[in-house]
Structures are given as C-alpha cells and as structure tokens.
Amino acid sequence: MDGNLLAAQFIGGLTSAMSLFLVASGLTLIFGVVNVFNFAHGSFYLLGAYFAYQAVAVSGVGFWAGVLLASLGAGAAGVLMEYFFLRRIYGRAGEAGFQILLTYSFILILDDVVKMIWGTDYKSISKPVALAGSFSLGEVTMPRYDLVVIVIGLAVAFGMWAAIRKTRFGRNLRAISSNREMASSLGVNVPLALSLVFGLATALGGLSGAISAPVRTVTPGAGIEVIIGSLIVVVIGGLGNFWGALVGALVIGEVTAFGILFLPQWAILFSYAVMALVLIFRPEGLLMKRGAVR
Amino acid sequence: MRDDKPGAKYGRDEWAQWGVALVVFAAVPLLGKKHFVNMGNEILVMGLFAMGFNLLYGVTGMLSFGQAAYYGVGAYTVGLLLSKGVAPFWVALPATMAVGGALALVLGPLCIRLSGVYFTMLTLAFAEMVWGIVFKWYDFTGGDNGIQGIPMPEALHSPLRYYYFTLAVVFVSFWLIRRIVDSPFGAVLQSIRENPERTGFIGVKVRRYQLAAMVLSGVFAALAGGLFAGYQHSIHPDMLHWTKSGEVILMSILGGVSSFFGPLMGAGIIVFIEDMIGKYTEFWEIWIGGIMLAIVIFFPRGLIGTFDTWITRWRNHGKHAETAARP
Amino acid sequence: MRKEGRKRQVMLAIGLVLVLGLAEAAQAAEKIVIGAMYPMTGRAGRYGIDSVSAAEIAMNEINAKGGVNGRMIDIIFNDSKANPAYSIKVAKRYITEDKVNFLMGVVSSAVGLAVTEVSKENKVIFVGTDHASTALTTEKFQPYYFRVSNNTxxxxxxxxxxxxxxxxxxxxxxxxxxxxxxxxxxxxxxxxxxxxxxxxxxxxxxxxxxxxxxxxxxxxxxxxxxxxxxxxxxxxxxxxxxxxxxxxxxxxxxxxxxxxxxxxxxxxxxxxxxxxxxxxxxxxRHHLNWPDTKQNKEFVAKFKAQTGRYPSYAAEGAYAGVYFIAEGVRQAGTAEDPDKLVAVMEKIKFKLPEDPEGFMSYMRPIDHQIVQxxxxxxxxxxxxxxxxxxxxxxxxxxxxxxxxxxxxxxxxxxxxxxx
Known part of the structure; x- marks a missing residue:
C-alpha cells in the first residue's frame, strides 16, 4: 500500500467528513441548546438543495448568492417550524415522544411539499466554473470544489465556536442550554433565543444541502437518507456537543475511507460498528464529559 | 387529577372497555368481508406491539425509539425457524418471546446507563445496528429480500382461523400486561416514571426494574412480530427500520399513553388511515404528516385522554350552568 | 352519564363498520380491473409516477378502441411505498375488496418477491413490470407470475x-x-x-x-x-x-x-x-431513441404530450404490462379464469415500443419471463x-x-x- 493511496484516501475521508459535519453541526446545535432531536433536519438539507436549485438554475442568481439564499430560506422555514409548532410542546409532560412525532411529521410533510413543487425528476445545478477542476499534488488529485467544502466546514466550525464562546448571544445560549428557567429569570429572552438557534441550525442544514446540490442528487427522499448518518455522527461525538460533531464526522469519514480498502464488502456496517464501540465504552459519546449526563 | 392512569383500578368502567374491545374484534369477521379480517388482524398485532411498548413508555416512562428491533427479531425468529424447517409454528411463536427477551437483556443494560433523551437515542442507535445486521446477513436472514412463503401449519391456513388465533393470543397478552401493571412490580415501574430518584431513595434498584420493563416490552414486541410473520407469510428488514419504531410511538401517543387501551385504539386508527389514504392519493405523506402534527398540537393526551377531558369539562360546564341558573 | 358515553361510542363504532361494509358491496363486474402498485414517494418515485402515466396511456388507448372483447379496462393505483409489508396489504385489499382480475407493477424486487407470494396464494395473476430480480422467474417462480421487462x-x-x-x-x-x-x-x-x-x-x-x-x-x-x-x-x-x-x-x-x-x-x-x-x-430497459420505429416514436411523443416530460424506462414496462394483460384476456376470452389465462399468456407474442423492426417480444413458458x-x-x-x-x-x-x-x-x- 503506497503513500499516494493513503494520502488520497485520507483526503477523500476528510472531504466526506466535512460534508457530514455540515449536516450534523446543525443537528447537534439544536440538541445542545433547544434540547430537541430534530429528525426533520434532513428535510432542511433537502429544502436547501431545492432552494439552491430554484435560485441558481431557475432564477439565474449567481451560485454563491443562491447558496446564501437557500440557507436563509431553510433557516426561515426552521424559524416558522419552531415558532408555530415546536414551541407549543416545550415542557409538556412526555415531551420527548411528541418531539419525535412532530419532527417526523415534518419529514413527511416537507417531502411531499417538495414533490408537489418540483416533481420527482433529479435536479442539477452547476458548480461555479472556477471550481470545476481539481488540484494535483503529485499523484493525488483533489477537486477544487471539495477544498471549498472543507474550508466552509472549518469556517462554520470556527464561526460557531467564536459565536458561542465570544459573544453575548453565545453566552445566553450556554446559559439556556444549562438551565432554561434560570436563564429566563436572569433576563434572557429565551423564546427568542430558541427561535434564533433553531433558525441558525436549520440554515446550516440548508447550507449543507445547497453546497451538496452540485455534487449529489437533488431528489425527494434525499433528506431522510442523511439523517441516520448524521445521527451516528452526533451520537459518536456526544449529543449536543458541537466539537463532538466534528470529531464524530472525522472518525466516520476516515474509518470509511480506509475501511473500504480492506473490507469493501462490509462498508455499510462501518459506521454502525464504530458507533457500537463508542456506545459500549463511552455511551455519552467521545467528547461528552463523563458523568455529565444523568 | 386523572383516574385513568395505567395503574388505577378501573372497576366496572374498565370491564366495559374489555368487553367492548373483545366483542368488536370478535364480531369483525361476521361482517363477511375478508378485507376487514385482514385489517383487524393487523390492528391486533400492531395493538399488541404498541401495548407492549407502552409498558415501557406510558408505565415506566422510558421512551424507546428502537422497539422495531424486537418486533423484527420476533418476526425473523418465526420466519427462520419455519422456513428452514427447524421448528413448527407452535414452538417458534413462544420462542419469539425468549428471543425478544434475550435481545433486551443484551441491549438493555447498554441503554439504561443513560436516561432521558440520551436513552432514547441509544435505543435507536442499537436498533439501527440490529437492522444493519439483518439487512446484510444474506446467508442467514436472506438480506434485503427478506423471507417469503413462510410455511404455516395447516390449522392456521385460513385467514379467519389465524385471525381468531391472533385474537386469543393478543387478548391473553393484554390480560398479562394488565396484571403486570396492577402488580406491586407494576407499581414500582410507575413510581419510576413519576420520579426515578425518589424511587431509588426508598431502596428500589431502579436500573434492575428498568431492565425488567425493557425485557417485558421486548417480549411482547417480539411476540407481535412473530404473529405478523404468521399473518403475512413474508418478512423483510423494513420491519426493523426506525420508521417502524416511530410508528408504534405514534400509535401509543395518538390513542393515549395513560389509558390502558389507548395504544390499541391508536393502532386501529393508524392502520385504518393508512389503508384509506393510500387508496385516494399519492400524496399520502402530507396527510399522515398533517394528522401527526395535529395530534401533537391538539391532543396532548391522546384521543382517549382528550375525549375524557372533553366529557369531564362538558359535564362540569353543565353543572356550572345549572348552578348559575339558580340564583 | 359516563356509561352512556361509552355506549354511544360502541354504537358509533359498530355503525361505522357496517356502513363501510355495505358501501363497497356493489362492484361493476364487466370491467377488467387491474390493481397496480408503484412507488410514488421517495427515491424510486419517478419510476412509479412514470409507470402510472404510461399505464393510463395504454388503458386509454385500449378503451378508446372499444376495450377487450367489449370490456373496458380499469386500473386502480396505490403507492407501494417500496415497502413489502405495506404492498402485501394493498395487494390483499385489491383482491378481496376491489376484486381485481390482475395485479401489476412494483419497482423494488423485494416488494415483487412479497407480492408474488400473495399472487400464488390467491391465484391472481401478477404482471411484474419493472423489478429485475432473476429469482422471481427462477427459484421463486410460481405459475401466476409474469414479467414483461428484462431481468438482471x-x-x-x-x-x-x-x-x-x-x-x-x-x-x-x-x-x-x-x-x-x-x-x-x-x-x-x-x-x-x-x-x-x-x-x-x-x-x-x-x-x-x-x-x-x-x-x-x-x-x-x-x-x-x-x-x-x-x-x-x-x-x-x-x-x-x-x-x-x-x-x-x-x-x-x-x-x-x-x-x-x-x-x-x-x-x-x-x-x-x-x-x-x-x-x-x-x-x-427502454430507450427514447432506440429502436427507431414508428411505434417507439409514437409512444415517446404521446407520453411527452400528455405529461410534459420524457418517460424513464419504467414507463414502457407499465405500458407493456397493460397491453400484455389485454392480449391475455383477448385470447383467453375471460379475465376470471386464472388457469386458462396462464395457459394463453405464457405463449403471448406482441409488439412493443422497445422491439426493433422484425422482432416481437414474447413470453417464455418455462419461466414466464419476457424475451426481448x-x-x-x-x-x-x-x-x-x-x-x-x-x-x-x-x-x-x-x-x-x-x-x-x-x-x-x-x-x-x-x-x-x-x-
């Protein structure tokens, strides 16, 4: 096994990891702050992809403007969902069960809405011309677009870190996530903050859908397929832990990239196997402090 | 507040519910429509699945999102034992309960280390792993193709006979569940639901009880899966998919997790709606999704619970009106 | 009060069941009814929706020419959800409620394997139009199954x-x-x-x-x-x-x-x-631009005219399925006698859009697999x-x-x- 192959697999795994992270980051953010496991997160990914298609391929907006619009659109949809529906079940007895049903119902509804508006055929948008090619580092090839995805992923990770650690809003969020009532009594506008976080996270979902539109298939049903993958990532990293999502994505991306060289027949079980190991030895995930739960 | 907690003794009222449920299900075949027999059979099976699930959720307060694993494993127990000719149905069906219980004994201790929504996610994660194994293990489970043409014993060949067989098994199970809930053991489970810490303080080994609840719930889920395999003669990895776990949560919440027959009623409504909507529109997802959303928003206590509230309110309203009329 | 409420619930439940039962008692016997199942949601939705459109085109063509032996064709559609358990339920409902003469469709092979079992148990002919698993015509073969598209x-x-x-x-x-x-x-x-x-x-x-x-x-x-x-x-x-x-x-x-x-x-x-x-x-399994025959061009043009899009290959399979059933009923002179139908259907030879000049698709009796x-x-x-x-x-x-x-x-x- 030569170095080029290893390098190529490493970079391939890194690219996968960043795509995974972009979806999972929003999921874990909602979980960490709003304390909701948003099964419909994949549907915001789907909306992002279709919004980007509508903006770029139909309305002829530039690519990056389209990606921005798609993220904002998905975020707006998320705020609506939070404001009109999710908000009504906070604190209800047996909330978790209702959360599952509510977010699951949005998967079904949004899937049909997408089908009604855009039909069932596959949609495509083109990458910006400047990003169509690839770099060559010796034998190893790396698509330019993938590099952009990695940069966006890192930017999101850093941006979120800065937002949570360095801003007043971030401080409020940390307060809310550790004790909602206390934060509220200290004058934090909790309902507003929750809406904003939900919007931000679904905008991240939309962003990941939009930037994956040129390299994946835009079709109804694509949302539900990313949700289990993202779930695995956040469970491995530690539910609600932002950096955990990054670590989880890197682990899954690289395990898959190298695993397929040795056990190509078992690729679909890799992520489950990693998850099983993590759950058996560290049920709270890699980055959750021991004993923090319960 | 409510007199319909699973633990509460119903007295005559509950006997009426048992009577109604039995008479309605027993009478379904008299309508002479094979389709109703099929629907009834599915409702009974899903009802058992949901009632078993509710032992964990409504009674003990543990929301599992991985019950489909037990249901599917039960189905595969019947499917594999019968199609490989290892054991007859009469052995395979009780065996599902052993297998379901055993699986819960393996996964349960891993899941109950965490609580709340973390517990929920663990159950989901492990169930997805079981799904992956069933999906992938071609030589043993038939992989994604599943198993078809499960050979059933002669005595249960006719759908009608199988229906009454299911009816008997399911109602005996309901009776068992009722007994479990009413027992001192059940009382501990309910106290765990209300407050696990406090229950621990009085010397109860909470985790042991939680594990027991998972095992019992897994036993009934697997039995339901086994009954389903016998009913359709075909099984498939989809039976273990997380959407199936979601379905059973939906049924329970729809009917009402705090009324004993709530999950059965929820199962009936969902099976019925799925059948009707598919007939009329290809956009069934938006309908089912919309109905789910409406249940979540408007029926926080499930249909039975909400009806009870309405009835009570209406009755009280009447009283107030009377009082108001008499100065 | 409370007891009365319960009684009312019971009466309501019984009444509902009775009404539903009676409403569906009358069924027109003269139509040839096909119960079709296609995925209309999720990833395979395109295949299902194209299949539905194509089956309707075939049905309208046949009915416009006076039907088959004077009987019109009627197709009922239901989403298969690409889910075997659900599809079995739909297939059973088609048979017991809608009294269909034929089952048709199915894109996923796993669903096909499940539905062929229902077809076998109930002796209702199942015409597979777009699932490809070879097992259906070899190991899992049963006489009431036919497939009108190529297998893997x-x-x-x-x-x-x-x-x-x-x-x-x-x-x-x-x-x-x-x-x-x-x-x-x-x-x-x-x-x-x-x-x-x-x-x-x-x-x-x-x-x-x-x-x-x-x-x-x-x-x-x-x-x-x-x-x-x-x-x-x-x-x-x-x-x-x-x-x-x-x-x-x-x-x-x-x-x-x-x-x-x-x-x-x-x-x-x-x-x-x-x-x-x-x-x-x-x-x-079908191409828009091959073979370059009048029939293929007309099929593609008609599909495009009616739906506004070009058909994916599943469409032609569904189109073939309806014509296959029609041809079977025409030759057998019945839609009700499955064994008589099987005897003629396994020898059907007919011209499809995907057949080049000088060739006609035909059914092979040994495996009920169309030869194309x-x-x-x-x-x-x-x-x-x-x-x-x-x-x-x-x-x-x-x-x-x-x-x-x-x-x-x-x-x-x-x-x-x-x-």
Missing part, C-alpha cells in the same frame, strides 16, 4: 457479450449499491464473462450503501486500483451522484464506465445537461430530447435468444433451491 440476467448476459469483444477491457473494478440487486447484477455478468474470457481480472470492488450521498473515498480507491473498466450497478440518483463526484477526478478519462442495467435511463441523461462525459457505456432484444450504447452528443445534451448512440444489439438463461440452467437453479 438478461442485462448481464448482453453486457458480457458486449465486453467479451473488447480486448483492452481486462482489469475490472465493480462498485454498486450493497443490496441484492447491486450484487446480483454484477455476479451474473462476471460469471458469464468468465466463461468467455480467461484474461479478465477483478482488481477491486466497493459496496457503498444504497443512496449513499458521498462517494469520494470510493472514487479515490478506484483511481488507485487503475482498472481498465469500472462496472457500476447503481440505478437512478446514485448514478448521478457518482458521476458528478467522479468528474473532477477525471475518472472517465482514465477508465471506461460501464452500467448495463439501469445506467442508460433517461433520468440520468436529463439530470446532467452539462458535464455528462462522452463515451460512457450504458443501457436501460437488448441494446447497449455509448453516450454521444445529441440534443433531440432536451434538456439532455447527451443520448446513447453507437448501439450494439444483442439478440433476444442469446441473452436468456437456458431451460437447463433454470431447472438446475430451481432444483438447487428445493434441496
């Missing part, structure tokens, strides 16, 4: 004949979705090619999950293995995603891309108006079916009889299962 064996056999003559194709790599269809499509091909060429070798394989969104690490692994030809058994959106992701790696300059069962579907050509490479070797010509082509620039800018061309045609398993092979496969 036929595609694989044609593909092996195609590959046999290309001398530089020596090192193979295979990637496909990790489920029965993906594996079987490849294994049949590799077995048949191995019989005809001794100098071919498999340099690697990869089995991502079905609907995998990200193929990047697989692509880098494929490039490192440097095969001459990459066989893929993807269908639908997976082909699209793989090609999009492989493009910047210049994978298509370095090896031939070969997808011989579902890859040449119009949905792919349409999904990639820009960027689809030239020279991909693809096929599908298979064409494999390469992507070439062609803008006659927009928005696609590439269509298949440079066709190689494989005779129907050369690509079917022999009677002996089928019997051997069936025996192996019985043991």
């Amino acid at each position: 064996y036929q595609s694989a056999a044609a593909a092996a004949l195609y590959a046999k003559d290309i001398k530089p194709w020596k090192k193979y790599y295979v990637i496909g979705p990790d489920y029965e269809y993906g594996h079987r499509t490849w294994e049949d091909f590799w077995m048949l090619l191995g019989r005809q060429r001794k100098d071919v070798q498999l340099v690697g394989q990869a089995w991502p999950k079905l609907f995998e969104p990200d193929y990047t690490p697989y692509i880098t692994a494929i490039l490192s293995a440097k095969p001459d030809v990459l066989v893929t058994t993807f269908w639908g959106g997976d082909t699209v995603a793989f090609i999009k992701q492989a493009l910047p790696y210049k994978l298509f300059d370095k090896m031939k891309f070969y997808n011989y069962d579902g890859g040449g579907n119009y949905e792919l050509l349409e999904a990639m108006p820009t960027g689809l490479p030239k020279g991909l070797v693809l096929s599908a 010509v298979q064409a494999i082509g390469e992507t070439v620039p062609d803008k006659s079916f927009p928005p696609a800018t590439m269509m298949l061309g440079n066709w190689k045609i494989f005779k129907a009889e050369e690509i079917i398993p022999s009677v002996a092979e089928i019997e051997a496969a069936r025996k192996a299962v019985k043991k």
Whole structure:
C-alpha cells in the first residue's frame, strides 16, 4: 500500500467528513441548546438543495448568492417550524415522544411539499466554473470544489465556536442550554433565543444541502437518507456537543475511507460498528464529559 | 387529577372497555368481508406491539425509539425457524418471546446507563445496528429480500382461523400486561416514571426494574412480530427500520399513553388511515404528516385522554350552568 | 352519564363498520380491473409516477378502441411505498375488496418477491413490470407470475457479450449499491464473462450503501486500483451522484464506465445537461431513441404530450404490462379464469415500443419471463430530447435468444433451491 493511496484516501475521508459535519453541526446545535432531536433536519438539507436549485438554475442568481439564499430560506422555514409548532410542546409532560412525532411529521410533510413543487425528476445545478477542476499534488488529485467544502466546514466550525464562546448571544445560549428557567429569570429572552438557534441550525442544514446540490442528487427522499448518518455522527461525538460533531464526522469519514480498502464488502456496517464501540465504552459519546449526563 | 392512569383500578368502567374491545374484534369477521379480517388482524398485532411498548413508555416512562428491533427479531425468529424447517409454528411463536427477551437483556443494560433523551437515542442507535445486521446477513436472514412463503401449519391456513388465533393470543397478552401493571412490580415501574430518584431513595434498584420493563416490552414486541410473520407469510428488514419504531410511538401517543387501551385504539386508527389514504392519493405523506402534527398540537393526551377531558369539562360546564341558573 | 358515553361510542363504532361494509358491496363486474402498485414517494418515485402515466396511456388507448372483447379496462393505483409489508396489504385489499382480475407493477424486487407470494396464494395473476430480480422467474417462480421487462440476467448476459469483444477491457473494478440487486447484477455478468474470457481480472470492488450521498473515498480507491473498466450497478440518483463526484477526478478519462442495467435511463441523461462525459457505456430497459420505429416514436411523443416530460424506462414496462394483460384476456376470452389465462399468456407474442423492426417480444413458458432484444450504447452528443445534451448512440444489439438463461440452467437453479 503506497503513500499516494493513503494520502488520497485520507483526503477523500476528510472531504466526506466535512460534508457530514455540515449536516450534523446543525443537528447537534439544536440538541445542545433547544434540547430537541430534530429528525426533520434532513428535510432542511433537502429544502436547501431545492432552494439552491430554484435560485441558481431557475432564477439565474449567481451560485454563491443562491447558496446564501437557500440557507436563509431553510433557516426561515426552521424559524416558522419552531415558532408555530415546536414551541407549543416545550415542557409538556412526555415531551420527548411528541418531539419525535412532530419532527417526523415534518419529514413527511416537507417531502411531499417538495414533490408537489418540483416533481420527482433529479435536479442539477452547476458548480461555479472556477471550481470545476481539481488540484494535483503529485499523484493525488483533489477537486477544487471539495477544498471549498472543507474550508466552509472549518469556517462554520470556527464561526460557531467564536459565536458561542465570544459573544453575548453565545453566552445566553450556554446559559439556556444549562438551565432554561434560570436563564429566563436572569433576563434572557429565551423564546427568542430558541427561535434564533433553531433558525441558525436549520440554515446550516440548508447550507449543507445547497453546497451538496452540485455534487449529489437533488431528489425527494434525499433528506431522510442523511439523517441516520448524521445521527451516528452526533451520537459518536456526544449529543449536543458541537466539537463532538466534528470529531464524530472525522472518525466516520476516515474509518470509511480506509475501511473500504480492506473490507469493501462490509462498508455499510462501518459506521454502525464504530458507533457500537463508542456506545459500549463511552455511551455519552467521545467528547461528552463523563458523568455529565444523568 | 386523572383516574385513568395505567395503574388505577378501573372497576366496572374498565370491564366495559374489555368487553367492548373483545366483542368488536370478535364480531369483525361476521361482517363477511375478508378485507376487514385482514385489517383487524393487523390492528391486533400492531395493538399488541404498541401495548407492549407502552409498558415501557406510558408505565415506566422510558421512551424507546428502537422497539422495531424486537418486533423484527420476533418476526425473523418465526420466519427462520419455519422456513428452514427447524421448528413448527407452535414452538417458534413462544420462542419469539425468549428471543425478544434475550435481545433486551443484551441491549438493555447498554441503554439504561443513560436516561432521558440520551436513552432514547441509544435505543435507536442499537436498533439501527440490529437492522444493519439483518439487512446484510444474506446467508442467514436472506438480506434485503427478506423471507417469503413462510410455511404455516395447516390449522392456521385460513385467514379467519389465524385471525381468531391472533385474537386469543393478543387478548391473553393484554390480560398479562394488565396484571403486570396492577402488580406491586407494576407499581414500582410507575413510581419510576413519576420520579426515578425518589424511587431509588426508598431502596428500589431502579436500573434492575428498568431492565425488567425493557425485557417485558421486548417480549411482547417480539411476540407481535412473530404473529405478523404468521399473518403475512413474508418478512423483510423494513420491519426493523426506525420508521417502524416511530410508528408504534405514534400509535401509543395518538390513542393515549395513560389509558390502558389507548395504544390499541391508536393502532386501529393508524392502520385504518393508512389503508384509506393510500387508496385516494399519492400524496399520502402530507396527510399522515398533517394528522401527526395535529395530534401533537391538539391532543396532548391522546384521543382517549382528550375525549375524557372533553366529557369531564362538558359535564362540569353543565353543572356550572345549572348552578348559575339558580340564583 | 359516563356509561352512556361509552355506549354511544360502541354504537358509533359498530355503525361505522357496517356502513363501510355495505358501501363497497356493489362492484361493476364487466370491467377488467387491474390493481397496480408503484412507488410514488421517495427515491424510486419517478419510476412509479412514470409507470402510472404510461399505464393510463395504454388503458386509454385500449378503451378508446372499444376495450377487450367489449370490456373496458380499469386500473386502480396505490403507492407501494417500496415497502413489502405495506404492498402485501394493498395487494390483499385489491383482491378481496376491489376484486381485481390482475395485479401489476412494483419497482423494488423485494416488494415483487412479497407480492408474488400473495399472487400464488390467491391465484391472481401478477404482471411484474419493472423489478429485475432473476429469482422471481427462477427459484421463486410460481405459475401466476409474469414479467414483461428484462431481468438482471438478461442485462448481464448482453453486457458480457458486449465486453467479451473488447480486448483492452481486462482489469475490472465493480462498485454498486450493497443490496441484492447491486450484487446480483454484477455476479451474473462476471460469471458469464468468465466463461468467455480467461484474461479478465477483478482488481477491486466497493459496496457503498444504497443512496449513499458521498462517494469520494470510493472514487479515490478506484483511481488507485487503475482498472481498465469500472462496472457500476447503481440505478437512478446514485448514478448521478457518482458521476458528478467522479468528474473532477477525471475518472472517465482514465477508465471506461460501464452500467448495463439501469445506467442508460433517461433520468440520468436529463439530470446532467452539462458535464455528462462522452463515451460512457450504458443501457436501460427502454430507450427514447432506440429502436427507431414508428411505434417507439409514437409512444415517446404521446407520453411527452400528455405529461410534459420524457418517460424513464419504467414507463414502457407499465405500458407493456397493460397491453400484455389485454392480449391475455383477448385470447383467453375471460379475465376470471386464472388457469386458462396462464395457459394463453405464457405463449403471448406482441409488439412493443422497445422491439426493433422484425422482432416481437414474447413470453417464455418455462419461466414466464419476457424475451426481448437488448441494446447497449455509448453516450454521444445529441440534443433531440432536451434538456439532455447527451443520448446513447453507437448501439450494439444483442439478440433476444442469446441473452436468456437456458431451460437447463433454470431447472438446475430451481432444483438447487428445493434441496
């Protein structure tokens, strides 16, 4: 096994990891702050992809403007969902069960809405011309677009870190996530903050859908397929832990990239196997402090 | 507040519910429509699945999102034992309960280390792993193709006979569940639901009880899966998919997790709606999704619970009106 | 008060059940009723929706000409949800409630395997139009099942004949979705090619999950293995995603891309108006631009006129299914006697849009599998079916009889299962 192959697999795994992270980051953010496991997160990914298609391929907006619009659109949809529906079940007895049903119902509804508006055929948008090619580092090839995805992923990770650690809003969020009532009594506008976080996270979902539109298939049903993958990532990293999502994505991306060289027949079980190991030895995930739960 | 907690003794009222449920299900075949027999059979099976699930959720307060694993494993127990000719149905069906219980004994201790929504996610994660194994293990489970043409014993060949067989098994199970809930053991489970810490303080080994609840719930889920395999003669990895776990949560919440027959009623409504909507529109997802959303928003206590509230309110309203009329 | 409430609930429940029962008692007996199941949601939704449209076109054509033996055709549709348990339920309802004369449809092979069981138990003929698992016509064969589209064996056999003559194709790599269809499509091909060429070798394989969104690490692994030809058994959106992701790696300059069962579907050509490479070797179960017959052109034009889009290959399968049923009823003179129908249907020979001049598709009695010509082509620039800018061309045609398993092979496969 030569170095080029290893390098190529490493970079391939890194690219996968960043795509995974972009979806999972929003999921874990909602979980960490709003304390909701948003099964419909994949549907915001789907909306992002279709919004980007509508903006770029139909309305002829530039690519990056389209990606921005798609993220904002998905975020707006998320705020609506939070404001009109999710908000009504906070604190209800047996909330978790209702959360599952509510977010699951949005998967079904949004899937049909997408089908009604855009039909069932596959949609495509083109990458910006400047990003169509690839770099060559010796034998190893790396698509330019993938590099952009990695940069966006890192930017999101850093941006979120800065937002949570360095801003007043971030401080409020940390307060809310550790004790909602206390934060509220200290004058934090909790309902507003929750809406904003939900919007931000679904905008991240939309962003990941939009930037994956040129390299994946835009079709109804694509949302539900990313949700289990993202779930695995956040469970491995530690539910609600932002950096955990990054670590989880890197682990899954690289395990898959190298695993397929040795056990190509078992690729679909890799992520489950990693998850099983993590759950058996560290049920709270890699980055959750021991004993923090319960 | 409510007199319909699973633990509460119903007295005559509950006997009426048992009577109604039995008479309605027993009478379904008299309508002479094979389709109703099929629907009834599915409702009974899903009802058992949901009632078993509710032992964990409504009674003990543990929301599992991985019950489909037990249901599917039960189905595969019947499917594999019968199609490989290892054991007859009469052995395979009780065996599902052993297998379901055993699986819960393996996964349960891993899941109950965490609580709340973390517990929920663990159950989901492990169930997805079981799904992956069933999906992938071609030589043993038939992989994604599943198993078809499960050979059933002669005595249960006719759908009608199988229906009454299911009816008997399911109602005996309901009776068992009722007994479990009413027992001192059940009382501990309910106290765990209300407050696990406090229950621990009085010397109860909470985790042991939680594990027991998972095992019992897994036993009934697997039995339901086994009954389903016998009913359709075909099984498939989809039976273990997380959407199936979601379905059973939906049924329970729809009917009402705090009324004993709530999950059965929820199962009936969902099976019925799925059948009707598919007939009329290809956009069934938006309908089912919309109905789910409406249940979540408007029926926080499930249909039975909400009806009870309405009835009570209406009755009280009447009283107030009377009082108001008499100065 | 409370007791009265319960009583009312009971009465209501019983009343509801009775009303529903009576309402559906009357059913028109003179129509030929087909119960169709297609996926209309999720990834395979396109196939299902195209199938529904095409089946309706066929039905209207037949009914406009006065029906079959004076009887009109009526098709009921229901989403299969690509879910076997749900489809079994629908199939049973079709049989017991709607009193259908035929079952039809199904895209997923797993659903097909489940529904064929219902067909067998109830002796209702099931016409499969778009699922490809060879098992349905070999090991799992039952007399009331017919399939009017090619199975994976036929595609694989044609593909092996195609590959046999290309001398530089020596090192193979295979990637496909990790489920029965993906594996079987490849294994049949590799077995048949191995019989005809001794100098071919498999340099690697990869089995991502079905609907995998990200193929990047697989692509880098494929490039490192440097095969001459990459066989893929993807269908639908997976082909699209793989090609999009492989493009910047210049994978298509370095090896031939070969997808011989579902890859040449119009949905792919349409999904990639820009960027689809030239020279991909693809096929599908029906093509818009081949054969160049009047019937095919009319079928495509009619579909386009009625739906506003070009049909994916599933459409022609459903169209064939309705005509197959009509032909069976016409010849048997009944839609109610399944055994009589089977006896004539297993000998049906009829002309379909996908049949080239001088050939008619026909049913083979041994396995109830339709026998058809298979064409494999390469992507070439062609803008006659927009928005696609590439269509298949440079066709190689494989005779129907050369690509079917022999009677002996089928019997051997069936025996192996019985043991």
